Amino acid sequence: MGIEKAYQRNLVDIVDEMNNSICYWIEAEYKRQMPVIAQDANPAKAMATKLSKLLKQWRKRFNEHAELTSSWFVRSTDQAVSSSTIHALNTAGMSVKMQNTPEVKTVLAATYRTQVSLIKSIPEQYLTQVDVLVQESVSRGRDIAWLRDELQQRYGVTRRRAIVIARDQNNKATQAIAIQRNLSVGIAEGIWVHHSGGSKTYRHSHVKAGEDKLRFSLAKGAFIDGEWIMPAELINCKCTFRPVVPGFD
Numbered sequence: 001m002g003i004e005k006a007y008q009r010n011l012v013d014i015v016d017e018m019n020n021s022i023c024y025w026i027e028a029e030y031k032r033q034m035p036v037i038a039q040d041a042n043p044a045k046a047m048a049t050k051l052s053k054l055l056k057q058w059r060k061r062f063n064e065h066a067e068l069t070s071s072w073f074v075r076s077t078d079q080a081v082s083s084s085t086i087h088a089l090n091t092a093g094m095s096v097k098m099q100n101t102p103e104v105k106t107v108l109a110a111t112y113r114t115q116v117s118l119i120k121s122i123p124e125q126y127l128t129q130v131d132v133l134v135q136e137s138v139s140r141g142r143d144i145a146w147l148r149d150e151l152q153q154r155y156g157v158t159r160r161r162a163i164v165i166a167r168d169q170n171n172k173a174t175q176a177i178a179i180q181r182n183l184s185v186g187i188a189e190g191i192w193v194h195h196s197g198g199s200k201t202y203r204h205s206h207v208k209a210g211e212d213k214l215r216f217s218l219a220k221g222a223f224i225d226g227e228w229i230m231p232a233e234l235i236n237c238k239c240t241f242r243p244v245v246p247g248f249d
Helices: 003-038 044-091 102-121 124-139 144-184 204-211
Strands: 189-193 215-217 222-224 227-229 240-244
Touching (some): 003 124, 003 144, 044 124, 044 144, 044 240, 124 144, 144 240, 189 204
Antiparallel strands (some): 189 215, 189 240, 222 227
């Protein structure tokens, strides 16, 4: 399994687990509170207190998961990129050895912080909406079927966001690390390589850059559509680059 798929599976699994846990608790609590509701009492406050504890537990769980997963992701991506870079440069006739320069360490640390932040953000909207929906459902006397449907819609949005984060961050991290790894061994330029990744939507300017074999500075980026950008820097961009080896390109 590739890094992107493993990362995606990792994020989707914890989202699934969170949704299953919360939905199970809500359904069980609804059944337990039915006699109270039938007597025209309002159990909203009691449920809110219990639900708050559950949501707090899941926020803590995601925070812990974010750090562990981000460490694995950055380490795995760097290992794959380093191996690929060495192979590409050796094939081009350049013998290199990867070193963790201050610049490389900075990119790895920044990539780690980005992953932690994004993973922590995944459940926030879902958990906030769960809290609101449960209170609305109980206070207005809505049945569990309505609440179940609403929760599944929010779960779908959260799950899709986790998938997008895994895909987009895999592209961004891979290229950011690859660029710095190449710079660290003296490669100053790259040639833009367009990749659609099977997507039916793509940026025509990126296609042209690939067709033109656009040569750009790895330190500065490529000037496309009026701005300096790096491969995979823009959202959903899957473009990469080929290093320009002095004396061989």
